[in-house]
Amino acid sequence: MDKSPHRVLRGWPRWRASLAAVLTGWLATALAAEAPSAPGAGSAWITGAKQGLGTSTTTTSKVWYALGQGITHEVCYPQVDTPNVQDPQFIVPDGSSFVDLERDATDHQVQLVDPSALIYRQINTAKSGNYRITKTYLTDPDRFTLLIDTRFEALSGAPYQLYVLYNPSLNGSGLGNTASSQGGRSGSNTAHSASARSIG
Numbered sequence: 001m002d003k004s005p006h007r008v009l010r011g012w013p014r015w016r017a018s019l020a021a022v023l024t025g026w027l028a029t030a031l032a033a034e035a036p037s038a039p040g041a042g043s044a045w046i047t048g049a050k051q052g053l054g055t056s057t058t059t060t061s062k063v064w065y066a067l068g069q070g071i072t073h074e075v076c077y078p079q080v081d082t083p084n085v086q087d088p089q090f091i092v093p094d095g096s097s098f099v100d101l102e103r104d105a106t107d108h109q110v111q112l113v114d115p116s117a118l119i120y121r122q123i124n125t126a127k128s129g130n131y132r133i134t135k136t137y138l139t140d141p142d143r144f145t146l147l148i149d150t151r152f153e154a155l156s157g158a159p160y161q162l163y164v165l166y167n168p169s170l171n172g173s174g175l176g177n178t179a180s181s182q183g184g185r186s187g188s189n190t191a192h193s194a195s196a197r198s199i200g
Helices: 007-012
Strands: 015-020 052-055 064-068 071-076 085-086 090-093 100-101 106-114 121-126 131-139 145-154 164-167 178-180 185-189 194-199
Touching: 052 121, 052 131, 064 131, 071 145, 090 131
Parallel strands: none
Antiparallel strands: 015 145, 015 194, 052 064, 064 071, 071 085, 090 100, 090 164, 106 121, 121 131, 131 145, 178 185, 185 194
């Protein structure tokens, strides 16, 4: 069986939620309106305790990522020392009695699925036993993209809602970023950098 990154990428089901940190310049049309309480607070960076580091098997893609605490710690582009996204993760509310932040409300496992392609999987089970989030990470070998194939399972209770907390910090800073959102995609940009998130 061909387990090359290209084959793995083509085999990912389209019906599953995919979170793509696409670092391209398509975000030229940022919202003109200013966000409430703009310009916001400065960036605070996550712990240095990493459980996994990944990148593409090719030199075409210039995306690196770090994992820890059941989440993506950073996504870096176009160099390994240039973080542009920090701590993207899920928020899980039941609509009436609780709101869970994935990093804090789950027990974490991490697996290196394919060491030759640096494909990782994180399995986060709610401490309450109510749900499980399984995420498999793959850096696209041909594009500046990190794909996160996500499966959400309700183990008890329900119905649950699932939200993405996307925290762009372009060029290692959250200052001076502008943002826009349209049709399930959102992103941010500065004069020299851009970051996007897409769910599909």
